[in-house]
Amino acid sequence: MRILLVGAGGVGSAVVSIAARRHFFEHMVVADSQQGRAARAVAAADDPRFSAIALDASDRAQVEAALREHRCDVLFNAVDPRFTMPLFEAALAVGAHYLDMAMSLSRPHPREPYRRPGVKLGDEQFALDGEWRAKGRLALVGMGVEPGLADVFARYAADHLFSRIDEVGVRDGSNLVVEGYDFAPTFSIWTTIEECLNPPVVWEDGEWRTTEPFSEPEVFDFPAGIGPVECVNVEHEEVLLVPRWIPARRVTFKYGLGQEFIGVLKTLHKLGLDSAEKIRVGGAEVAPRDLVAASLPDPATLGDRMHGKTCAGTWVKGTGKDGRPREVYLYHVVDNAWSMREYGAQAVVWQTAIHPVVALELVASGVWKGEGVLGPEAFDAVPFLDLLQEYGSPWDIRETPRQAA
Amino acid sequence: MRILLVGAGGVGSAVVSIAARRHFFEHMVVADSQQGRAARAVAAADDPRFSAIALDASDRAQVEAALREHRCDVLFNAVDPRFTMPLFEAALAVGAHYLDMAMSLSRPHPREPYRRPGVKLGDEQFALDGEWRAKGRLALVGMGVEPGLADVFARYAADHLFSRIDEVGVRDGSNLVVEGYDFAPTFSIWTTIEECLNPPVVWEDGEWRTTEPFSEPEVFDFPAGIGPVECVNVEHEEVLLVPRWIPARRVTFKYGLGQEFIGVLKTLHKLGLDSAEKIRVGGAEVAPRDLVAASLPDPATLGDRMHGKTCAGTWVKGTGKDGRPREVYLYHVVDNAWSMREYGAQAVVWQTAIHPVVALELVASGVWKGEGVLGPEAFDAVPFLDLLQEYGSPWDIRETPRQAA
Structure with missing residues (x-):
């Protein structure tokens, strides 16, 4: 390869x-x-x-x-x-x-942006599925951590843990702190603005619908000592990918942004500083969002000043193989101190980077094969999760105890 | 002239x-x-x-x-x-x-920016006072509404209303609303950022000191139906000008920004978007603050969408000519509907523009004369206030009733 x-x-x-x-x-x-x-x-x-x-x-x-x-x-x-x-x-x-690791961009519905999707994430790519099949080539889309590992988890849950899935809820949170800055995102602010300010998309009862940004806040208790973080709906590829391969009544993505970050994003939006369209500033033409990104420190360079852990995972609720209610959270945690020591990369960036490498290794070895435009959930999850373990990056399952009858 | x-x-x-x-x-x-x-x-x-x-x-x-x-x-x-x-x-x-109408810029104290002033507003101009005197020419500085009319009011109070002044507190507030925008400042955002995010300066007991931005919040009750607005300390020329000519124990400037505007300014600062220094964005060099200004609607063009009134004034506390405690607010209100109808200019912009024209007329007629770098309070206030009235723009005094003994 x-x-x-x-x-x-x-x-x-x-x-x-x-x-x-x-x-x-x-x-x-x-x-x-x-x-x-x-x-x-x-x-x-x-x-x-x-x-x-x-x-x-x-x-x-x-x-x-x-x-x-x-x-x-x-x-x-x-x-x-x-x-x-x-x-x-x-x-x-x-x-x-x-x-x-990120699919073609969405465009909001022209009249009802916060009720119905317009052009969805990945629509432009899936439109070319026939051409990829005709050429016998694979386009593996959304194959980072979220989307990516989160979709692999959904597939694993569908194949091995559940007989019926009620909800696949991807939940992302961290307790990462960057020392020495008033404000320093740990991931690309350009992408964060894109995904957080677009109308969030939810799959429910056989169709996609959209909501207002930052909708349906919920406190999710993350494992590995991270603890409870406020999460809100965000536009994300998993919601568009999972339902194409996995039957689920509901699919959501919620991001543990925290109140401060939500406030910053709302203010950027209010001032038009989230816009990716260029405007004239004196003699120059600049997109406000590009300037916001340029004015903040590059998240990839902040590893030395960061500490804490980041967690990506998929919360699945439904009926277990035994016919009884089941609820699990499949997750992957990266400690920034570990990723900096082992790879010189900060946790969020490293966690995004490992999964596509694992996937390419499965494609190279012929374990994963396919033609057309396919998401991670189109493939067997087990060899992926085994190889991830072999790479030295473990994943885990947290089982929610059944309530006593 | x-x-x-x-x-x-x-x-x-x-x-x-x-x-x-x-x-x-x-x-x-x-x-x-x-x-x-x-x-x-x-x-x-x-x-x-x-x-x-x-x-x-x-x-x-x-x-x-x-x-x-x-x-x-x-x-x-x-x-x-x-x-x-x-x-x-x-x-x-x-x-x-x-x-x-705005004096040379300040630079914060290099070590104690929120305790002591560094280079103050107007310092660079006052440094050349001798040269202006030598040439027999007048530099009338800070001659808009605030600074400007506010300083004239202070001089009027000192000459005609008080025997001793405890505090001169300039207070600025409005109930202006701009329809059709999520966020639209009614005055130059460039200048607003400059004055609000610099360390506010206060004159007290014979010296200038600085504080943290947005310090000493207070609710001031504005006249003419505007009502109570939350005001905070802001760096402004009056605090540097008034004490040079008028004995007062304390001089402050508080701006009725309101909570939303304060939140926006704090966020801009946190993200470095208040900076007036150019940064590289792709192939261009742009100052974040210039981009923020370019991304927002031009306040001068918003008059048709605005309604409400703006009030500028000077709150003076001390001992009246009769030796008893006295407290007055001298103020000037502009209704946006009136200034749009009469002059096609929105209220805040019009209120800034009228006072320097009045002052130039006084200079042209020889009523105001002087040499060197002088603030508005260096001149007799009465002809100014009379001429302002003649221009069709009245001012007023609100007397705070004395407490019953």
Whole structure:
């Protein structure tokens, strides 16, 4: 397998350091709009299987040329979702497999944005499913941690723990703290704004509906000492992916943003600073959201100042194999001190990066195979969870005790 | 009198429409970095005494050339305070009189920003007082509404209402509402950020000290149906000007921002979006504060969507001429519906624009004369307040009833 990794930001760099310990691929070309950033990621790996190039991810022709020139049979998209479609289409055109961690962007319903979805996350990708099948190539979409591992957990629960699923509720929370900043998000603020301010989507009784941002707040008690965190509905790929493969009455995604972060996002929205459309500022043209991201510290560089743990997981409620009510939370925790020591990557970024590498190894070995546009839940979860364990990153199940009758 | 008005934004345009009704000047050259904006203000006046030019207010040589070319004997600065020093120095070099509504900017104390002032508002201007005196020219600084009218009120109180002043407390509040926007400030957000996020300054017992932003909240009951508004300490010129001419134990400025606005400003600060220093965003260099201003609607254009009143005034406590305790609030209210109907200018902008025009008329007629760098309180308040009345814009006094013994 020869991989074109597009994006050497936090996640891309962590992908390099994780993949460097594995033998399933022949070569990985690390591409970034800033060649120096790609070169630094490659230099850190110190492994001849990696090389660095400059690449503009928005330029489909340039991406196709890079895939051909470096004879890559997989495009691994590790840039933000603005670039999903040109990369996805470039891979399809060249006949490479494709993997991403964030799907094509949504557009709200023009009249009822907070009741009905418009163009949904991934719709533009699923529209090309037939072409991927016709070419016999796999587009594995939403294969990070959330979406990604969260979907694998849902599939595992459906196959091995439940006879009927009432709700699949992805829940994400942390007790990470960044020292020395008034405000410092631990994940891409561009993506966080995108997912938090778009109308959240919920799957319920056979259809998708949307709500107001930050709806249905709930306090979820996270494991591993993180404890209770206030979570709210957020637009996320799992809600669009899980129902395509797993029968569930309801699918939700709630993010443990906390009150301060919610307040910041609401204010950015109120002032129009969440907008990704360019505006004129003096002689320049700048998108407010890009400026917000540029004004905050790069989350990938904050690992040394962070402490705490981050937890991603899937809370499943329904009827167990024994016909009795069951409720479990399947989860994966990363301690920032551990990921910094072992991989030099902060916890959130590292947790996003490991799962696509595991998935690519399963594709390379032929354990996971498929054609068309497929989510992680389209594949057998067991080999994934076993290989994740082998990578040294355990997952766990918390069983909610049954109430005494 | 030939006037070079620099700045044809909201306040500058309102200056043109107010001055057009008066006869004290021979010609007013309206200058703006966007010549079209200056031309629109001049076209609206439809009066041959006005002409429009393009001018970069940051380019001192260009400003000097414009003063000479158009034989202006007064430079009227109506741009934001970043440009105060080049304009002030250009007027001094050419030998023109000078008037502004916002003084040279402060810089916080390097070690104890929230206890002691560093470079104070106006310090750079007062440092050149000797040169202005030597040239026999007047620099009338802080001559808008606040500072400006508020300082005139303080002088009036000192001369005519009090034998001893305990506190001069400028208090600014409104019940203005802008329809159709989630968030729309009624005054320049650039300036509002500057004055609200700098350490507020207080004069007390013979010295200036600073506090944390938004300190000493108090609910002030504004007249004319506006009612109670929460006010907080804000850095403002009156606190630096009043004590130079009027003996008072304490001088404060509190702004009725309201909780929502305070929350927005705190969030902007937390995210570094208040910064006036340029940062790199993609290929561009942009100051976050400039982008925030560009992303919000221009307050000068909101008059049609606004309703309500704005109040500027000076609350004075001390001992009356009769030796008994006295407490008064001298104030000036503008109803947005009135200023829009009469002048096509929204209330806050119009209220800022009228007072410097009144002051220039007093200078032109020789009623106000002086040399050096002087604040509004250096002059007799009575002719100013009389002329303001003649302009059709009344002021008033609210006397706090004495407590029964």
